[in-house]
Amino acid sequence: MSLAEILRFARALMQSYDLVAPRRKKGRITLGTLSDAADLELEFPPSVHSPKKFLFPHWDELFRFKLEGNVLLEAESAAPPRVIFGMHPCDLHAVKILDDCLFEGETDSTYRAKREATLLIGVDCVPDEHCFCTSLGTDRIASGFDLFFHRRDDKYLVQTGSEQGRQLLADHAPETMAREHEAPLALQVKQCKSHLQFPTESLPLLMKDAYEDPIWKRLGDDCLGCGGCTLLCPSCYCFNVQDKLELDLKEGQRVRTWDSCQFDQFAKVSGGDNFRASQSDRQRHRFYRKYKYLWDQHQRTACVGCGRCSRECLAKIKPTEVLNELFCQAPPQQQPTNPGSEYQPQMAKVERIEVISSEDRLFRLKIPEQFTFLPGSFLQVSVFGLGEAPFSIASAPDGTEEIELVVRRAGALTQALHRVRSGDSLGIRGPFGNGYPLEKMQGHDLLLIAGGRGLIALRSLMLALLSQRENYGRITLLCGARSIESLLFQEDLLDWHRSGLVDCRFSVNEQHNSWGIPAVDVSYLLRDLDIDASRTIAAVSGPPEMYRQINPLLFRLGLADEDIYLNLERHIKCGLGKCGKCRINNICVCECGPIFPYSSVKHMAEAIER
Amino acid sequence: MKTRIGFFDFTGCEGCQLTVMNLEDDLLQVLQLVEVVEFRELMSEEVSALDIAFIEGSITRRQDRERLQAIRARSKTLVALGACADNGGINLLASDQDVAALRRQVYASDAKHLQTETPLPLHKVVKVDYRIPGCPIDGREFLAVLQALLLEREPDLPSFAVCVECKLAEYPCSFDYGEICLGPVTRAGCRAICIAGGDRCRGCRGLVDNPRTSPYHRVLEEQGLNLQDILEQYRIFNIGEE
CATH class of the missing domain: 2.40.30.10 (Translation factors)
Known part of the structure; x- marks a missing residue:
């Protein structure tokens, strides 16, 4: 499309949509409703606020109410149909993060209403000195937009990313529909002045050992606690919920407003205790949320490298500097000098x-x-x-x-x-790899379920438990195998059974076996189990189909997702999180597993369901 | 029975009371719920007892102290209205000067019967239940505090700094223009009205609960200020904050 055609397209969009685009305000780029399509810009540096301010606004009505009679009323306004014209790749990535977080579990319907009523049109950007998208791979994007405008010479190649996007073109720029299809353009290679000195895949490991690092104290000493970093962040969504009343005190609305983990009152409770009492605690929390916790859940950072936090930070706190410093002081064995x-x-x-x-x-x-x-x-x-x-x-x-x-x-x-x-x-x-959490298991009842060769890992666990038997509550072992002959560690099993320290129950798939044990599937052993689910942690290890049978039974017993540990072995080759053979969706089993709490893999289609 | 409220003034410019008056339509709505029983700017009546006293101004004379104590005695709830009442405000700029000399300088031949003393915020004289900071106050904050009191709820002031309101409104930072701004340590609630108007924050709403003074002073030092300069910045509105 030529620029003139794009402006005509924008003008047509304005008839049916609230058209949001970058505008110049006091020398800065801010996103707002465009009043004249001629003002549309397609090349611009990062805007002050991200499109979060439209998809997850600072002031969002959840519902209205009447005080008298405690009457609950629906929110007044539905989300207006809106097109955001000017989404940079990093901001599109940030919307994916918001989707991940706000659609997970109980879907946030207030966000969803805006999300569904909003079409996103992407354009490429020119990074400034705070951007570090190239380090996070967020300088490019293949999906998550409805349309994307690629600059090519003095025209633009339009890429459709959704059916709604295609329809938007058909309705508002019909002349383009007859044009020939072309392969999408690769986005320009960008050069960011700020960058990470290491691959992002190292972040979880780096952060794992950095919790007690003195750097947090220093950040806390420098930070002004103004919360600007999180307010401007395109993927930070923590919020407060308050009631706002009309002047007549008869009606009111419950609204959510942006909050910030950097505020000193954020984690304070009514008794006066503050669970993140120092600014160091608060800064550390911000970095862990961005680079560790959400990685653990979704295998991506919650940072898109847009640089908004450092661009407006009076204390000049820069994520790249913090992370690079942590990387440089990490123990040298993480950076082998001898190639190979x-x-x-x-x-x-x-x-x-x-x-x-x-x-x-x-x-x-x-x-x-x-x-x-x-x-x-x-x-x-x-x-x-x-x-x-x-x-x-x-x-x-x-x-x-x-x-x-x-x-x-x-x-x-x-x-x-x-x-x-x-x-x-x-x-x-x-x-x-990661194993069963011995420390967390202390003081708990334990339910070990082994299928076939899954017993190998559980033998290691059982020996560890028995070496400090007094630290654990009841231990139950359910052990299944094809036949007595294929049952591993028979001497150990009999020892444990006779010791009285473990409640051992067995099953094999052969009738009339020499042990005289029931010829049933191991899942049958769960049927007459008497356990206290609230204090039980399960360690399950067996072939994949076993999890599909056992998991529902464990849920029925009342075990929590995070208290069920599964052994998800895969075809492991390098063991270093690099070769990709053992990936379950986006994570490497050799690095993050093979032992996973169910809560961290349940959203991954390849983990158990295939 | 409607809640009986009154407005009183001591040493100040009456700008805070004027802000209340300027609420106009909103004020008329509020009058459905409250009865204004004393308000010198509106009426001349006086009552023996009231539910909420909103008090503007600092205390600068012996008679004022007595009058304030009397208001306290007949009010269930007492609210400091504005910076002068709340922390002394700009009146306290006089606090480190010789009172007799100041009196002669300001009142000349009248100095004898205008027996002013070093100004005090209300809480140095009587118990203050709640406060509405600012010079002048923010009308919407006044309404929110009044609402809370009518609902028998603790009024809450923002606990974060003015910077938040600048970021929300996407105002450029004063420091980007080389201006010294007290926003990072000053309590929000004003919607950064001064920055919106092209000025900087001078701290009229007082400090946040836990001002991050060390990193803030480092920022100021980077701007070339020494300790004396920094104290001068605080002096404008925050002498009373110790």
């Missing part, structure tokens, strides 16, 4: 090999130096010439230099491992 060393195994001596079933052997390895891990973590085992494969650690994280792995004979690599003798050496890397 993170892929090189260390040699471990095989101490003992035990045949534990016709197909399985238990390897006891002497590792070169002791390491800490949580039950459920895994090691990569190498056979030069054949490659590497992951194995769950079967022994307890007891701090010794000996660990145990179970290897089932399957392919070439495991067959080679079965030929290994005591005294030989194997290559190992790791440990990798």
Whole structure:
């Protein structure tokens, strides 16, 4: 479309929509209703406020009420049909974050009404010195808009991103419909002066160890607590809810207004306690919300690198500087200097090999130096010439230099491992991954459910629990297998059963078995279980179809999503969160898992449902 | 029975009472719910007891102290109206000067019978229940405080700084123009009216509960101010804040 056609299009839109676009106000770009289509601009620096001010405004009526008789009335105005013409890629990303947060769980219908009544038209931008979108990958976008206008020479190529967008063109710029389709243009490569010195995928790990970092104290000392950073942030949505009454004190409205975690009263309760009492606590919370907590939930930062927070900060607090500083002081092992060393195994001596079933052997390895891990973590085992494969650690994280792995004979690599003798050496890397949360489990009742080889990770957990039995409440183990013959760790199971320290229940899928146990699916064992769901944490480990059967039963028992831990093993290759083999939707199992609380994977279609 | 309210004034410019009067239509609506029983700008009656006394001005004479105590005695609730009553406001600019010399300078031959003393905010003389800050007050805030009192609810003032109102309204920061602005430490509630008008914030609404003075002073020092200059900035409206 030529510029003249775009202006005609804008003029036509103004007949049916509130057309919001950038306007110049006191030398700054602010978004507002356009009164003359001729003022439309398509190239402009970041606006003061993001489109959040229209989709999630500072003053939003939730409902009205009458005091007398306590009558509840609906909100007065429906969301006006609106087109926001001038969404930069970062702002479109920010809307996706708002969608993630506000549609999750109980949908925020007030937001949704505005979201559905608003069409978003994207344009490309020119970053200023505060922008760091290129570091976060938010300088480009492939979806999330209705239309996107790409500059090409002195014209624009229009990309449709939705059926409504196409319809908008058909209705208001019909002349374009007959034109030939072209492939969408790639957005311009941008150069941001501010940038992160490391890949964003390192953020969760970086933040994991930074909670006690002295940098928060310094930020707290510098911060003026004005809240400008969060108010201007395109994805911050924390709010307050207040009643505002008419002057006659007969009617009123309940409204929500933007709030800020940077205000000293934000986390204060009526007793006078303040749960984030210092500005350092508050700044740390802001950074964790932006770069850690929402990553844990949605595997993306809640920051889009638009730079609005630092652009208006009197104390000159810049996220890139803070994060780069944290990165630079992170322990050096996170930045291997020897190229490829993170892929090189260390040699471990095989101490003992035990045949534990016709197909399985238990390897006891002497590792070169002791390491800490949580039950459920895994090691990569190498056979030069054949490659590497992951194995769950079967022994307890007891701090010794000996660990145990179970290897089932399957392919070439495991067959080679079965030929290994005591005294030989194997290559190992790791440990990798996140395990079952031993610390959180303290003081709780525990329900361990193992299916088949899922018992390997749970054996590690069980040994850890039994080594400090007094720290835990009731422990119940439900253990299922195809046959007695395939049941792993039979001696351990019988020991635990006889010890009286664990309530063990078994099932196998073969009739008339030598143990005389019921020939049912392991899920049947849950039926007559008497547990106190409010104090129980479940650790489930088995094949994928087992979760589909067990999870609903655990919900029915009353277990909370965050108290159900699943072992979601996948095809793991590099173990470093890079190769992409073990991705569940957007996350890497080797980094974030394989043990996940159900609450953090339930929104991921590939986790359990496939 | 309607709530009986009264307006009283001491040393001040009456701008706050004028702000109330300027509410016009809104004020007429409020009169459906309250009865104004004393208001020198409107009427000459006096009553023996009232529910809410709104008091403007600072206390600068012995007689004023007695009169204020008498108002306190016949009022259930007492509200300081505006900066002069609330924290002394600009009247306190006189607080570090010789009172006798000032009196001669201002009143010349009348100085003898105008026995002024060092100005005091109301709370130095009587118990103040609630306050409405500002020079002058914000009319909408006055209505909100009155509403809260009529509903027997604690009136709440914004606990955040004027910066918030600038950000919400997308006003450019005064510091961007090299102006010294007290917005970062001053209590919001004025809708940043001075910044909207092209001026800077001089702190007429007093400080927020927990002003972030150290980082703020660092910002001021970066602007080239020394400690004396910084105190001068606070002096305009905030001597009473200690």
